[in-house]
Amino acid sequence: MKEGEKEIELIKKGKRLDGRGFEELRPIKIEVGVLKRADGSCYFEMGNNKVMAAVYGPREMHPRHFQDAKMAVVKYRYNMAPFSVDDRKRPGPDRRSVEISKVSREAFDPVIIKEYYPKTAIDVYVEVLQSDAGTRTAGINAASVALADAGIPMKDMVSSVAVGKIGGEVVLDLSGVEDNHGEADMPIAMVARTDTITMLQMDGHFKKEEFERGLKLAMDACHKIYELQRTALIERYSKSVGEGEE
Numbered sequence: 001m002k003e004g005e006k007e008i009e010l011i012k013k014g015k016r017l018d019g020r021g022f023e024e025l026r027p028i029k030i031e032v033g034v035l036k037r038a039d040g041s042c043y044f045e046m047g048n049n050k051v052m053a054a055v056y057g058p059r060e061m062h063p064r065h066f067q068d069a070k071m072a073v074v075k076y077r078y079n080m081a082p083f084s085v086d087d088r089k090r091p092g093p094d095r096r097s098v099e100i101s102k103v104s105r106e107a108f109d110p111v112i113i114k115e116y117y118p119k120t121a122i123d124v125y126v127e128v129l130q131s132d133a134g135t136r137t138a139g140i141n142a143a144s145v146a147l148a149d150a151g152i153p154m155k156d157m158v159s160s161v162a163v164g165k166i167g168g169e170v171v172l173d174l175s176g177v178e179d180n181h182g183e184a185d186m187p188i189a190m191v192a193r194t195d196t197i198t199m200l201q202m203d204g205h206f207k208k209e210e211f212e213r214g215l216k217l218a219m220d221a222c223h224k225i226y227e228l229q230r231t232a233l234i235e236r237y238s239k240s241v242g243e244g245e246e
């Protein structure tokens with residue numbers, strides 16, 4: 001719980017405030033290829049989180065001295081829109097967005113085959129339009145689909161979700177109120193097909209067995225999210241060319 005916050009009851013009659021069970025994800029909606037100017041894009045909703053991911057590249061790297069002669073350089077920018085939160089967020093980068101951009105970029109390190117495109121840049125932009133906790137995980141899920149939509153060679157997709165602890169219970173996919181008033185929050189990202197964790201952060205405290213249970217819960221949920229990501233891509237690409245376009 002954040003300093004100065006009032007304690008509130010997050011679990012009533014075995015249910016969470018939004019009616020979910022402890023192991024339930026928020027509803028997910030995925031739309032692929034929504035931006036015409038981007039090479040790949042994805043609009044992703046996870047409960048009240050609404051994020052847009054756009055991928056450009058591989059394209060020439062500017063400034064040139066940032067080029068890598070052996071591989072593409074992946075750049076990831078997570079940005080929270082000023083209107084995405086209850087109190088207006090000051091526009092522009094801050095410590096939090098720089099950290100989230102870094103860990104999110106690293107979550108894709110094991111999967112993007114950068115060696116295919118030396119000297120280039122692959123730009124990933126994640127814009128949070130509405131936030132309700134778990135925006136970095138929603139951003140990673142969106143970026144993953146947008147990278148695939150852009151045709152960036154990847155060994156596999158990355159899926160992401162957070163687990164946390166509220167009212168002494170380990171629960172999946174914290175909402176904003178749960179994040180603010182809960183005891184722990186642990187976002188993870190992983191390659192679902194191989195069960196490879198590519199990001200793990202923790203805020204708060206878990207006992208060892210809670211950590212293990214939480215991790216299993218998050219990993220199982222990543223498998224479900226992976227299926228939704230895959231289905232969204234298959235649906236997008238099973239449409240015949242030109243269908244649904246003006």
Ligand code: UDP
Nearest residue numbers: 085086089131132133134135136137176179
């Ligand atoms: N938040 C906010 N203002 C900020 C940063 C965060 O209102 O400047 C809210 C927002 O709803 C966010 C939540 O706090 O989703 C949790 O933020 P956290 O840093 O834990 O990252 P997230 O869970 O979104 O990945």
